[in-house]
Amino acid sequence: MIPGSHGSRTAILMLEHKGVPYRRVDVLTGAHPIVARLHGFGTGGQTRHVDGRRTRGLRLGDRLATVPALAAGDERISTNHGIARFLDERHPDPPLLPSDPDERAAVEDAERWANETLQMVTRRILGVAFVRDPRGFSRSTADGRHGYMLYRSERARRLIVPRLLGGTFAAGRSAEAGLLAELPALLDRVDALIADGVIGGEQLNAADFMVAPCLALTLYRPDVKPMFEGRPALELVDRLLPEPS
Numbered sequence: 441m442i443p444g445s446h447g448s449r450t451a452i453l454m455l456e457h458k459g460v461p462y463r464r465v466d467v468l469t470g471a472h473p474i475v476a477r478l479h480g481f482g483t484g485g486q487t488r489h490v491d492g493r494r495t496r497g498l499r500l501g502d503r504l505a506t507v508p509a510l511a512a513g514d515e516r517i518s519t520n521h522g523i524a525r526f527l528d529e530r531h532p533d534p535p536l537l538p539s540d541p542d543e544r545a546a547v548e549d550a551e552r553w554a555n556e557t558l559q560m561v562t563r564r565i566l567g568v569a570f571v572r573d574p575r576g577f578s579r580s581t582a583d584g585r586h587g588y589m590l591y592r593s594e595r596a597r598r599l600i601v602p603r604l605l606g607g608t609f610a611a612g613r614s615a616e617a618g619l620l621a622e623l624p625a626l627l628d629r630v631d632a633l634i635a636d637g638v639i640g641g642e643q644l645n646a647a648d649f650m651v652a653p654c655l656a657l658t659l660y661r662p663d664v665k666p667m668f669e670g671r672p673a674l675e676l677v678d679r680l681l682p683e684p685s
């Protein structure tokens with residue numbers, strides 16, 4: 441995994457849900473597609489898009505490897521989608537996907553939306569902030585719900601993160617207003633999923649573990665916090681990924 445990554449945190453939450461022992465290996469952010477590839481991982485066949493297109497960085501990453509990546513004996517499992525199913529097969533209890541077919545379909549639908557849409561929008565919402573104010577955001581991201589963001593060193597965060605997120609995920613300054621305007625509708629959808637009992641229930645599932653880390657990433661931006669106030673979505677993040685004290 442890479443430190444601070446919402447995608448990587450999803451895998452950690454799923455491993456902890458299962459209660460299986462694991463060893464976390466942090467890879468240098470930016471080198472991770474190559475390092476993971478050299479360790480025998482791939483991309484699980486996924487192609488990632490931003491606003492319906494693929495940047496050069498995304499095309500490269502999708503040819504090499506993504507994190508999280510799980511090694512279990514000789515097996516190499518990439519993507520949270522793959523990891524969830526691998527874990528359910530090997531360690532069925534407690535499940536990540538419900539056994540009832542209708543419930544499972546609803547959870548898989550939410551998981552797909554979180555994987556394809558929420559994961560990308562939330563990383564871009566943080567990315568545009570880094571591009572606009574590298575100094576301020578490199579300072580304020582030394583800690584948070586996912587720990588320090590991508591690099592332990594403040595200087596590295598200031599110099600590298602804006603380029604990394606701004607380029608690969610098309611998170612330039614002009615994208616900010618549009619991304620922030622999308623957030624309330626995304627939070628409405630999370631609240632609706634909770635109201636419908638798809639996520640946020642007593643028994644947490646693969647979609648919970650993908651949605652909550654995305655929201656936690658966005659909350660590194662103090663200015664979006666008012667949008668979360670009073671929402672069930674905020675209760676879900678506080679339950680799974682509380683703010684560090």
Ligand SMILES: N[C@@H](CCC(=O)N[C@@H](CS)C(=O)NCC(=O)O)C(=O)O
Nearest residue numbers: 445447473501506507508519520555
């Ligand atoms: N949606 C996938 C992909 C995760 C993903 O995009 N991971 C990022 C880090 S958060 C990555 O590996 N990026 C490599 C790159 O873009 O080259 C999942 O949840 O497993």
